[in-house]
């Protein structure tokens with residue numbers, strides 16, 4: 001695989017550059033690279049952990065029961081998959097759905113950061129502990145962070161419970177439903193903030209530090 005992916009400015013170009021990726025051992029056991037799906041100009045991006053059995057077979061993220069619940073949650077705030085973008089930290093399925101290994105994440109997450117760079121979403125929702133820890137670099141668990149907007153290096157994040165976790169632990173379902181209502185409010189606030197910044201741009205240039213930390217990995 002070449003380094004062509006670094007130059008990609010569209011998801012199509014990125015897909016063309018990584019669809020045959022074998023940078024880590026998961027390339028030997030997967031069926032499909034699951035890059036992501038949805039709107040390339042989405043205001044909200046969802047990031048889960050890794051493809052599962054059905055995702056690996058179909059090459060689409062969040063299919064199966066967890067995906068259906070995510071669709072239901074999106075509908076509850078007036079959205080559908082065509083208006084958001086859904087991806088994972090890892091693009092290939094770990095065997096038996098085991099947890100991602102640190103070296104796999106280190107190899108694969110630059111592709112996720114490139115996706116964030118292409119989409120420039122207003123809010124990134126991390127689904128579950130793995131995605132939250134990977135993107136926010138925190139050891140604080142999702143139980144404490146869920147539903148709250150966190151700013152980091154110029155990006156806005158809202159950690160959420162993973163829909164699959166809510167299916168296994170029914171009390172989490174109502175928590176997730178409530179957090180989606182907060183997400184709707186946070187999106188409205190972010191829209192207003194972006195509008196304000198566009199109409200009244202800051203006089204001083206944006207500091208280098210305000211760029212997403214992960215962009216340094218490109």
Ligand code: SF4
Pocket residue numbers: 018021022023024025026027028033090091092104107108
């Ligand atoms: S998990 Fe990521 S780095 Fe590993 S083979 Fe798949 S696309 Fe490449």
